[in-house]
Amino acid sequence: MDDRRRLGMPAEQQEDQRVRAEGRWGTAVTVGIAGGLFFSTLHYLAYLLRFTSVSPALWIEWGMGKPFGRTAAGLLLSIAVWTVLSVAVAVLYDRVAGERLNPIGGGVTLGVVLWVLLFIGGPMLGFVPDVRQLDIDTLSTELALFLVYGLFVGHSLSDRFRAERTAS
């Protein structure tokens, strides 16, 4: 357990101050873009294999109708939408919680919160069908995706590892 003590505290804190002043937006945006691209692609893969019945193109389908959502253009557009949303989430997380939360715990919480938002709040706006109508496959796949996304964002934006994260 003594491994978990932070190594070299004063130097790292100084560096943290400097990095915090310089690169806050940069890292959050990078993490957001990477997360959004990667996980929406994974989502599409899961949709292809019918692990989940919710398509990643759900934004497009809601906004512009189902037929457009099935096309390649619709898919790419919705991946872009996911990426933008992810950047917003990442920046928000960084501002609100980045310093204080445990990397793992914060990430898990973020994932759960997002999943709840989408699947409990979503049906009201018409994005997704109601939770009771979705089967366990879809629910568990979506939950897994959001959990790992949350871990990705939370861990990357956590204060403890800023030193490893900056472009060096």
Added chain:
Amino acid sequence: MVDEEKGTSASKGENAPVHRRLAVNQAYLKERLDIGVSFDIGVREISVGEKKLALYFLNGFADNMVVVEMLRELSRVKREELVPQVLTRIFRKYLTHPQVEELRRMDEVVDKLLAGHLVVLIDGEQTALAVDARHYPARQPEEPDTERVVRGSRDGFTETLVFNTALIRRRVRDERLRMELVQVGERSKTDVCLAYLKDVADPELVRLIRDKLSRITVDGLPMAEKALEEFLVGRNWHPFPLVRYTERPDVAASHLLEGHVLVLVDTSPSVIIAPTTFFHHVQHAEEYRQTPVVGTYLRWIRFIGILLSIFLLPLWLLFVFNPELLPKELAFIGPKKSGEIPIFFQFILAEIGIDLMRMAAVHTPTPLATAMGLIAAVLIGEVAIKVGLFAPETILYTAVAAIGMFATPSYELSLAVKLVRLFLLLMVFLFKVPGFVLGVTLVIFVLAMTRSLNTPYLWPLIPFNWPALRTILFRTSVPSMKTRPSIVRPQDARRQ
């Protein structure tokens, strides 16, 4: 031996100094080591300029030619030349050997003697001399079996610590390379060397490892670096390797230059590299021996192999259970003749079979190995299918997964991956789709929470570091690698 630190020998609690009279010292040694009982401890009493000397040595280590030379020089010394400062004269002028040390305690005398040194006790002096005239039975550096490259240097580490450090120093001639020696193990007193670049490696990491090494209290280290690894990173249940091993000096030297810390153990050619992440285990020296594009291609093939090795079997099992999950284009996947036993148990049997075959191949003497391979591959597979034990697809996919496993550069990682695969198979068998996704999520979480000597295991994926990730995904050319990876927290991030 200039960089040597004396290890603490907390043996029997006797702190007797070297006595003035030779007879007392000799009696002490005779009692402690039972000189007459162990046949390989030898004594030679000689008179030098009318002073009595006793030479103690270990038969197996003493290089006879060196000893004869020394004695010849000593025998020519006349009394007038020695007295009054016997010791200094002998030490400075007449004992012609580059590595001579002065010892003041009998504990040190015993330790040095048993390490193979030649110990000289002088009548009338309270200091003994230890001459390092050791002659090891050692093999030549050969290319290690598990880390071959098609083109490149073919030397590998041997079991002798001094030669290994020499191989490294040949590649890193920097004055700031430090090789600290520590002795570990009550009875084995194994030499362990900590190697690092003083102005590059993270000093906290060096201190952490040094602390851990000094706090090891154990009988001995017969399994050399493996036992040491458990003391350094000590996790019992976690199958993933938390340190990287290598037997190639060029790999070791390049890790040193990046800022890692190496731990070399005497009697073992494997060198521990710390700290390490998951992605260190999937890279291989071969990729750096080819052009960047080809190296990237090779790396990606390796990634695909590893991914296949993890996911192919569980996914296929999932599609066997739920064929409706497959998109139309891939609907041909799926067992046509499924054999008598449920597919899950076929997979378990096949995994056990592959491991048994691998163990058999290791234990079989080489002339029989080809015959065994033929029997195993052709006959058993064919007959098993005919009997109905296996479906043909089972054997195909297990073989693909096994090849993916063998393509993994790090042997320890391939074994850990096998366990992950078995776990995922079980989850799919029990819970189908939710089992698969939640199993994968669980594995990712466990890996993300692992830390090897305070470095996160999935760096640079989680926490995300795009520049470093780019160098992993694409083998970047050496001139463009200007900075050291930040995970080792180097003091100087710019490579010179």
